[in-house]
Amino acid sequence: SSIELLESFINTKNFIKNPKEVFQPFLTEKSSAAVRLQVEKHKSDIMLAFQHDNYQIAQTKLDELHALNNVLKNDSIESEYNDCVKKLIHQWNGKIEQAKSVFNKSIVAPHAISKEDVLAYKKTIDELKSADPLRSHLKDAISADALVQNLNDQTHHLISEIEKNMENEIALKVHLDKLAQVKNVFPNFASAYKQACQTLAKLLTNSVNNAKECIEKNKFEEVRKGLEAIVKVLPLQSNLVSLFDVKKEIQHLETLLMTHLNSVVNKGIVVTKRAVKDESDSKKEEKDDNSSSVRVSKLTKSDIELLEANIILLETAMNVFESPCEHFNLSKPIKELFHSFLNEII
Structure with missing residues (x-):
């Protein structure tokens, strides 16, 4: 009867103790094609979002792709995920190296550095710091802190150049103005500029x-x-x-x-x-004494x-x-x- 059937359903003895061992996700040929298309779309969306600095979208899609692979345990999905991660790491690290290269060239150039150059460097730092959660997927991605460390290295380089060129007022002006630009954009580096000015003032x-x-x-x-x-x-x-x-x-x-x-x-x-x-x-004495033999040397x-x-x-x-x-x-x-x-x- 229906009552007996219901009673059998609620009887805990009849429950499946380990459902995961009994029920396994699977893909039919038709669903595999649909999943493959979805994975490709996710991969495309991730790369496009990253290239347009939409890091939150890239992370969300990457999380979904990773979660899907964890559920389906599919070699094809895992391969696509790994390929996506590899490309993102390459682009991420390339962005950092490019920022360092452009900035460092401006620092060592014999002419002044523009505020725009320093702001562009800061923008890259801020963007990659905000995108840092992505590195949970991108294990080999360089931390944005590397750009901060590079900035620190370059300011020390400028201070060293200032100390070497104390008698070259043209070079001094260029180096000090570069430090001033860095200080204006990165207030934490104001001490480096102050140190350089104090060194010059001490020399003067x-x-x-x-x-x-x-x-x-x-x-x-x-x-x-x-x-x-x-x-x-x-x-x-x-x-x-x-x-x-x-x-x-x-x-x-x-x-x-x-x-x-x-x-x-x-x-x-x-x-x-x-x-x-x-x-x-003496003349008075001569007159008084009538002594013409006395000669005074001036x-x-x-x-x-x-x-x-x-x-x-x-x-x-x-x-x-x-x-x-x-x-x-x-x-x-x-x-x-x-x-x-x-x-x-x-």
Whole structure:
């Protein structure tokens, strides 16, 4: 009866204990053709989605293809899945290598890098990072972190080039501007740019200090070389910002040099005035004593040597700075100081 039939159905003793061992998925010839067409369509959709950067669609379709193969355990489906994975890995890794190649060429090129170049590199990083779940299928695909590491390597390369080209202001400008572009697009790399600017500022500060020492030692050729070297980095002022004021330091060195030369002149004038005073006092004594045999020497030997040395020193400075420079012109004030000194002592 129907009741007995129902009772037999609900009797757990009659249940199949391991359905998977009894029921197995299978494909008829007709369904195999349909599955094959569907697999081919999935494969085509996956490749097309990947090529158009629709990584979520590519992953969904790839998940479905993988799941279908797990159910049907079909060699043909597995082969198509593996072929699809292989092609995706090739394209994925190719995309990374292409991005690295284009970016690295821009970094080592002798000209500036455009913001668009850096943005394109960042776009590839962002896209592949968002697509990282795909790598659960693409086991041999390179991580997008490799692009970040490459960026780190390239910034270190730029810093190294900056340190090598400290005396080449054109190369310096190009390298610093490249680091600035990287910093603007990748804020995490701002420290690299700051480090490079600080290195340059430190070198320039050392140059200024060296020029100051040369002023004190009357090494005017070295002073001029130092000034000219500092003048060359004027185009880098926008990079140095508050770290080093090029024009201010040039003006400061000019002031120090003129102060030093004025000190030289003043020492000579003191000697001549003292001699004149001594002569005047001596004449008074001669008049009072009526002693015409007393002869006063205006200058001592050491006084004469000092004046001669100062004249040579001022003349040397005048000759060194005779040819003007666009951003400092010491020729006129030094020449005027020299002739003024001569007029004072002659």
